[in-house]
Every structure is written in structure tokens, then in C-alpha cells.
Amino acid sequence: MRQWLKGLALFVAITCLVWVGVLWYWQATSRDMSPEDIALYLGLLPLVVFGLALLARWALRSAVASAVAKEAAAAQAPASGSPALPSAGQQERHAPFKLLASGLSCAAGHSAREVADALKEGAPRPAPDKALRDDEGLPVLCARIEPLDTAALQEAWDGVCAVAQADLQGAEAQPVAVDEAVQRALAALQAPLQQCLSQLAAWSERFAKPDADGPQAASAAVPAGLRVFTAWPTHWSPAERAVAQAWVKHCLKQDSADWLAPSQLRLMPSTQGGGVALWLEADRALRAAQREGLPEVVLLLSCQSDLSDARLGHLQREAALFTHTMPKAGVAAESAVALALADETWPELPDAAAAPVLLHRAAVIQRDKPIDAAGRVSAQVAEQVVQQAAAAAELPLAEVSALVSDADQHSPRGAELFSVLVSQLAQLDAAEDTLVAGTLWGRTGPTAPLMLVALAAHRAEMNQQPCLALSVDDSVARMALVLRPPAAAGAEPTKTAS
Template sequence: MARLLKLTGLLAVITVVVWAVTLWRWRVTAHAVATQDVVLYLLALPLLLFAVVLAAMRLRVRRHAPATATAPAAASATPEAAETHAPAASALLLAASLQLPVGRDACSALATLAAGTTLPEPDEVLRDDEGFPLLTARDRNLDIEPVRAVLQDLQAALVFRQVGWQGRQPSDALLRALALLSGPLAEVLETVAQRLPACGLGPHPAGDDREVVPTCTLYWGMPATWTEFEQALAQSWLARMLEEASLSTAGWPLIVEPVEGPTPLLLRIDRQIASWHEAGRPGPLLALACDSLLDEQRVRTLARQGRLHTTRNPQGVVPGEGAAVALFVPGNRPDDRTSPTASGARVHRMAMRQRSEPAGTTGRVDSGTLLDTAREAVARTGLTPDHWAGIVTDADLRHSCTTEVMETVMQLCPTLDVAEQCVRLGLACGDTGVAGGLCSLVLGAAQALSETGPALVMTALHPRDRLAVVVSPPTIAATA
């Protein structure tokens, strides 16, 4: 329906332009109009131009489409190229939780985002250079005082070990990010304690001679904007949370690294999924992400980079915040519907590419990079879905993001109802920083399970990075 409306509008525009030019020319030249002129210029010419434009559009689509290799080329292709289009490994999302300004769980957040009625509002605290309130996506019900109290308790021990940190205080961005992470982390840790042993991934009872399964790996991609002091304070806070969860986490590998955006965090998860495909007895992965741009320093940084949405820069991003926690386990038992992992969504291998030019820097919006990335992600699943549960993207209301996503959806999923089934996280939540990718993935998993079909998750908010991944119900698996 959307494609039909688009084509009808295109034909109408061409017809109006041709008629206006033709009638003006006839009037200026005092041309004696005959029936043949009416048929030729007012009927045939618009249709001819419409056909030419359609042919050009199809040629452009074919140019961006992945070429089909011939038999000799396929035989000489490298293993890396063959892996790109072959069905690859997958993982199961055993547990996931998030907190956003639009909801404290994935289902309620999806409903609010789909309604499209919640938008960023003028902030009560943050102002631009002219004194006007900034548009922000703030969680107005967030209570940061419990986190502040815990950090004050932990700070004394840190300062004792590192005298140079004396007198430093955590930023509002850190306090808000950890407060957002508290609820989802506690919820998923409870699931870890209850469900991992049932899946054969936890510690075995005493006297059990089975092979010891690798322990759960914790991965936290912290915002690179956090100082060394704040990163150390956040790690101490995480240790306190694990201790309060009464989990035996001794020996759990903890990977903490500063990341510049959501893409590196998702790629780390993808590499873990790839390693599961090769390992004999892999362990689960607990991924954490949280960020808040609602801080004077973060806002000034965005303004200095020319990326802050203001009255003078409407193409900038709206500061937002969010947090997500996800527990991934190996997806090597797709046919075992009685497994405790059968209720989790299946996360397939990801695809990632970079634009040659930052989005929004040229007059014409080029969706080719995102389209190629999405096609590669679908090819990696080994699936040919005839029904899509929907699309989840971190895109916001800016013209460049919206056009890039919509053109990709129309080419890849022409039967999808964009108005009902395409969810844009950035529309209501703005730029959620490094947490945007994992939040989108959790939302896509919820959408896939509720609609019983594969969902396509895409990132398009970053100026260059484009990432796509397919999330499907657990019984839909790639055939390795």
C-alpha cells in the first residue's frame, strides 16, 4: 500500500510539472492547440517520463543488490566471502531487560514507541548557548539517590587506593546511567541464578563427574566519556550488585572496555556467537550497556562536535538515556523445544558496514550502505522469511535517518506496514549513547517473540556505522 501511494504521488508530480511547463509554453508562443498536441504532451509525455524514472529507480536498486556469483567465481571464492552468505551460527537470548524513558520493560516500551505519541520534551535543567531549553529524552521518574549513596560508600575505598582521586565526584551522567542499569541488571541476575543450572550451563552438583562447563562471561562496554575514576567506581558498583544477588561469581571473567558507540558493543557479542560456533562447550555471555547524555559536559561535547539538536541546528541529535542487560547462551539446540532456552529469541550473526561519507552531509540521502548491510544480515541467517514481525532501529526523526531507513525497508520488506511495524527508538528516546544498540536488540527480540516471526534490527543513528541483525523465534534457526 505504501509503495502504491509513493508511485501514485510520483506520477502526480510528473504530470503537474509537465502540464505546467506545456501550458506555459503554449501561452507564451500563442500555439494553436490541436487534439494531437493534447494527447502527445498532456497524456503520453507524463507517462513516458514516469516510465523512465521507474526504470532509473530499478537500475539503481540492481546496482546496490549483491551480485550472484557464477559457478567458476563461486568455486574460486575465498572462505571469508563464502561465510558472508552462508547460514551461520546463532545464539539464544535467554533473558533480557531494559529501562528507557518510554518504559521499564521491552513490551511496554515497544507499545509506546509503536504508538508514536511520545516525543522528546524541553528539558528543565539543560540549556543551549542562547538560554533556550534543550529537547531531551529524560526518564523523569528516575531516582538516582540510592545509587549516589552506594557510590559514596564505595568511593572511600577507591580514594584510599588512589590518592589522586581525592575530592572527585561522579558526574550526573554516571549516576543516571547506573540508576538506569540497576533494575534490568537485578532482574537478569535473578534469571541467571534460576535458569542457568537448568540449561546445563551452571555449576554441577557435588560428585557429578560431567565436564565442567565454562563460567559465565560478563561484558560491559562502558561509555568512553567516563573518566578512569568513574570507570573504577562503576566496576566497584557492579561487584556490589553481584554480591547482593547472592551469586557465586568467583572466576567469572569480567571484560570491561570503553567504547565509542553502540556498534563495538554489538560486534563483541557477535564475535562471541562466532566463537560458540567453533567451541565444544562454550559458556554464556552476560552483556551490559548503559549511558546517559543528560549531563552538562556531554551536552557541551555534542555542541562542540556540531551534533547537538538546537534551534540553530535542527539536524543534531536529541540527548537521551537508557540501559539494557542481555544473557546470551549457545544456540546449538534449535530442535529441542523442551529445553529451558526454548523461550528465548534467536539472535543470528550480525553484519556491519561503514558509509563512505557521514549521513546528512550531502543533499541526496544514500541508503545503499544500510540496504547492503541489511541484505547481508538476512543472507547470514539462511532464512527466506515470507512474514516479518517488524523492524526496530535506533533512528530518530531527522530527515536523513528516516529516509535511509524507509528506503531500506521498502526495498527489503515491501509488504511490511511501515506505519505499524517499524519502530524507531530514537524518535522518542533520542540518542541513547552506547546503550542504543543493545536496547534495539532487546526490543527486536520482544517483537519477534510477540509476533512469532523474524524481526530486523538496524542501527542508523551513527554518522557512519551501519549494523543489522535478524532476531527470530527460537524454533526458527539457521541451518549450519
């Protein structure tokens, strides 16, 4: 009875629509209707349209039923026989990295542990700077690194600038012009880089060349290489980028000379596009080395600083500086980070207190418009990137125990993060299980996703449970990845194993 009433209602609706359309057309064209026209257009045409509607509904239901049957058959196929082996692409997609070493420096602390403790206490937050002023003469809200040792940078500055000028093939007698903010950023990078290299030195035997006179020389493993990738702020000039590359080369040779041969060190050209692009480039390099069977460690370096009059003036002209007139703009900050990654086959230290944290493949999606653009803020891309990161880790989102993000609380990024928490991670407590780092370390540009990885690795190691890192600092790019402590990863069999 109900189906008959639905069909009758559909027929009446179609008849009314056809009649209204036909009568309007006749009136608009002043058509002289004949009895044949009335019978054809007002009688037969509604029946034809009604029949076509029923036919289309039947075809749609048949297609849906066929698709459901195929899915059910595919789901039952593995149960009836032996499970299919995963393809090489699937294995590579789910294979994790190892975080061998990390170091960071920002206004909230000089290590992941210090930053995590600062986030729990909610301090130190960005504060009005004692020296820097905006266009109205008011103190600028800044996240300044205190203290910052620039002595080593000044001692090597002339030599670094000379190397940079040679790389630029410059013939000018004038030294390379570098903004004060660039100098502060490079000075901030020295400590994280030294910390990272000192941790890598524990694998000095893995980097050492085999003894040619020893009995195991013929079967000795190929010494590992260290490939270094860098990402500098997009507003740095070519000269400033060249100085940064020269400074990194100087620090690498000085701090790794005892355990790394120069032939095993490769400094790659700086990456264009920020921290997310740097991470993707490192991912490609590690996967390529793994496919070729080459032992290699990838070192990621980045730093930035907004603390100079020239840089602050540029930000204010672009309406990108947090002031009383621009309360949703970024907070001026400075930071530096170094991460050392290797594939999952990298050997563990026999006397180490804990094995390296495992990082699954990152998911990256671009927003259709910048987050700071006018209009409604959509969190759809952030939600999708979280779902894809969990799929890459083969981990249900309900099993994520913590979320670490570089969002803040004064811009649309905060609303984006809140939407992800409500829709995808409802099991997390917003106060206890979530770290919102952007509130303390400000807008950190290319270093944000890398520092986030170091912070999330610390959280996963402390909790001994999976942690999700979500980077929303960039105006367009969204990146997420799952980090697991080795004990948690070993306790659960991977789905790709046959």
C-alpha cells in the same frame, strides 16, 4: 542487417574520432603532411582501431560466455550427485545465538513491552526539560527517564569510588570526579541488570558446581560461566569508566551471590567504540567458547545519559544538541540495557512458557563518511548490511515480517531507513510493520543497538515471525541482524544441515 548497420556506425564513429584527433595534432604541431602521412593516419589508422575494437568485443563476449558456463556447471553439480557438506566456517556463520534474558530502561519505558506499546501510541515523546537550559536560556528537548531511583547508587557511592580510585592507582586524597550525567546513567543501569540476572537465575542448576559426593559427579557437566562485557560512552573520562566498572562489579556480586560463584564470574575491560563494537566482541567470545566446548553466557551492559549542564554544554559546543538552530542534531537522552546471550546448544528450561528467541549473526559495515556530514545522504551501506544479515540467517528478505530501527524522523537517518524500506522491504507496511524507536528514546549512543535487539526480540516473539533489527544511531557504523522465534526457526529446515 542490424548487426551490419551497427558495425558500420561504429566504423564511422571511430573514423571521425581518429580524423579529428590527427588533424588537431597536425595543426597544433604545424606538421607538413606528406601523401604517405595522409594515407597512413587518415586511411590505415581508422581501420586498425576498428579492428582492435572488434577484437576487444569478441574477447569480452567470450569471457562472459565462459563465466556463465562455469556458473551453470556449478549450479548443476549438486543435482547430479550428493549435496556437499557445509564447511565449519559456513556452519558457524549461520549458527544462531539464544537471547536468555534482557532488560532495558529509557524514556519510552522500562521494558521492551512498554517501549513497543509506547511506539504504537507515539508517546511519550521527548519534551522540553523543566530544569535544563541551553545557551540561550531555552528549555532543552530531552528524553528523560522518569522516575529514576538513585538511592541505591548513593548508598554504595563512597565504596564504589574507592574501588575505582584503587583501580586507577590514584594517590590523590580527592575523591574521583564524576559528572551528574554519569551518575544518572549508572543508576538507570541497576534495574535492567537486576532484571537480567533474575532471569538468568532460572538456570541456577546450570551454573552450580556438581556435587562431589553424588553418583553423577564423575560425569557431571562443567558449570557454566558468566562473562560480562561493558561499553560506556566515548566521552566518559578514565575515572568515570573506572567508577562504572566498579559499580557493575558491586551490582553483580550483590545480585548473583545466591546462584553464581565468584570464580565463574569474569568482568572484562570496557569495550572501546560503542555498542556495535561491544556486540562484535561478544560474538567473538561466544564463538570461541563454542569452539572450545565451554558452556558460557555473555552478559552485555551499557548505559548513557546526557542530562547534566556540563554534558549539554559540551554537546552544544559541538553542534550535536537538538535546538531551534540545530534541528537535525541528536535529542539529549538517557538509557540503559542488559542482554544475556548464549550459543544455540544452551539447554531450555523444561517448565518455561516460551523458548528463548534466536538471534542470527549480525552484519556490520562502516559508512565512508558520517551520516551527519554535509552532502547527499546515501543508503547504500544500510541496504548492504540488511542484505548481509538476511544472508547470514538464510532468510529471503521477502519473508521478513517486521523491521525495528533506532532511526529518528528529523535527521538523515530517517531518509536512510525509508530508502531501505522502499528498496529492500517493500512488503512491509511503514505504519504497521515498522517501529522507529529513535523518535521516542532520542539519541542513545552505545545502548542503541543493544536496546534495539531487546525490542526486536519482543516483536518476533509477539508475531511469531522473523523480525529484522537495523541500527543506524551511530554516525558511521551500520548493524543489522535477523531475530526468529524458536517455533518459526524450528519449522523451517536450515540449509546448512546435511
